[in-house]
Amino acid sequence: xxxxxxxxxxxxxxxxxxxxxxxxxxxxxxxxxxxxxxxxxxxxxxxxxxxxxxxxxxxxxxxxxxxxxxxxxxxxxxxxxxxxxxxxxxxxxxxxxxxxxxxxxxxxxxxxxxxxxxxxxxxxxxxxxxxxxxxxxxxxxxxxxxxxxxxxxxxxxxxxxxxxxxxxxxxxxxxxxxxxxxxxxxxxxxxxxxxxxxxxxxxxxxxxxxxxxxxxxxxxxxxxxxxxxxxxxxxxxxxxxxxxxxxxxxxxxxxxxxxxxxxxxxxxxxxxxxxxxxxxxxxxxxxxxxxxxxxxxxxxxxxxxxxxxxxxxxxxxxxxxxxxxxxxxxxxxxxxxxxxxxxxxxxxxxxxxxxxxxxxxxxxx
Numbered sequence: 311x312x313x314x315x316x317x318x319x320x321x322x323x324x325x326x327x328x329x330x331x332x333x334x335x336x337x338x339x340x341x342x343x344x345x346x347x348x349x350x351x352x353x354x355x356x357x358x359x360x361x362x363x364x365x366x367x368x369x370x371x372x373x374x375x376x377x378x379x380x381x382x383x384x385x386x387x388x389x390x391x392x393x394x395x396x397x398x399x400x401x402x403x404x405x406x407x408x409x410x411x412x413x414x415x416x417x418x419x420x421x422x423x424x425x426x427x428x429x430x431x432x433x434x435x436x437x438x439x440x441x442x443x444x445x446x447x448x449x450x451x452x453x454x455x456x457x458x459x460x461x462x463x464x465x466x467x468x469x470x471x472x473x474x475x476x477x478x479x480x481x482x483x484x485x486x487x488x489x490x491x492x493x494x495x496x497x498x499x500x501x502x503x504x505x506x507x508x509x510x511x512x513x514x515x516x517x518x519x520x521x522x523x524x525x526x527x528x529x530x531x532x533x534x535x536x537x538x539x540x541x542x543x544x545x546x547x548x549x550x551x552x553x554x555x556x557x558x559x560x561x562x563x564x565x566x567x568x569x570x571x572x573x574x575x576x577x578x579x580x581x582x583x584x585x586x587x588x589x590x591x592x593x594x595x596x597x598x599x600x601x602x603x604x605x606x607x608x609x610x611x612x613x614x615x616x617x618x619x620x621x622x623x624x625x626x627x628x629x630x631x632x633x634x635x636x637x638x639x640x641x642x643x644x645x646x647x648x649x650x651x652x653x654x655x656x657x658x659x660x661x662x663x664x665x666x667x668x669x670x671x672x673x674x675x
Contacts, residue, residue: 575652
């Protein structure tokens with residue numbers, strides 16, 4: 311009887327405990343699901359924040375690059391103006407030295423004539439000659455004194471102007487250093503943000519190296535890296551854009567090059583180590599050496615356009631990276647500061663004048 315009671319007690323406990331265990335397990339699973347959902351929300355939020363941070367970095371880079379490029383241009387202009395003033399100063403100083411010698415000679419001549427007067431009435435001819443010579447020497451002496459005075463005043467003016475220009479240059483030095491440091495810091499931030507992109511590039515880099523080895527010219531290379539989808543809209547931008555580097559246009563589209571070939575793009579003479587910025591929003595398709603052109607960047611833009619920029623000294627962009635118009639992507643080669651800028655749409659080259667404002671013809675390079 312006791313055993314039977316015990317059996318029923320165990321049976322009843324088992325019946326009531328099984329649903330309880332199931333409920334506990336279900337609660338655990340539901341709790342895990344909630345935790346996972348919360349973790350996913352956190353990750354999604356982090357991704358959104360990261361994307362916002364990247365976008366903010368890009369916008370700050372565009373602003374900083376514009377400031378640095380403008381200051382570099384201003385400092386180049388000031389340095390050239392100071393050099394011109396130094397040249398003018400040297401010329402006037404040399405002229406003053408000659409004027410000093412001429413004045414000394416005139417004074418010596420006047421003193422000689424004055425110390426050997428001939429006022430004998432019996433020799434009126436000598437008297438007249440002496441008088442005329444003395445008058446002529448005095449007039450010449452006066453002209454030389456006036457000329458020397460004008461040159462001294464001009465020299466003082468040049469010295470004052472040079473001091474003002476030098477002060478401007480010195481004042482811009484700190485601002486330029488601060489802006490340059492800001493730009494460098496932002497470039498490092500962007501580099502860190504692109505770490506994920508770097509890890510995806512191994513296979514792509516091999517493909518690009520093979521393509522670079524096979525391509526005979528820039529046209530083939532540009533076609534090989536691909537471009538954005540061709541569309542019925544042939545516009546590059548709503549408005550004309552600034553060129554990717556500041557400088558002086560030396561060869562236009564269609565003009566003959568030094569080798570006698572027709573140019574498919576622009577050649578722009580720049581400062582040494584000039585900052586290069588993305589010409590428009592787009593994706594970096596190629597960033598490496600290409601024979602005869604040094605380091606080059608090819609970017610793909612909307613409506614099937616590609617831009618090619620050559621003779622880079624350093625590249626601060628990764629293949630596959632999306633960049634904004636005006637975002638810094640590198641610097642020019644100091645030993646060959648002349649960019650070849652080519653624009654292509656599909657298989658055809660396009661006159662950059664259709665898309666870009668012509669570089670300032672009065673540029674100081």
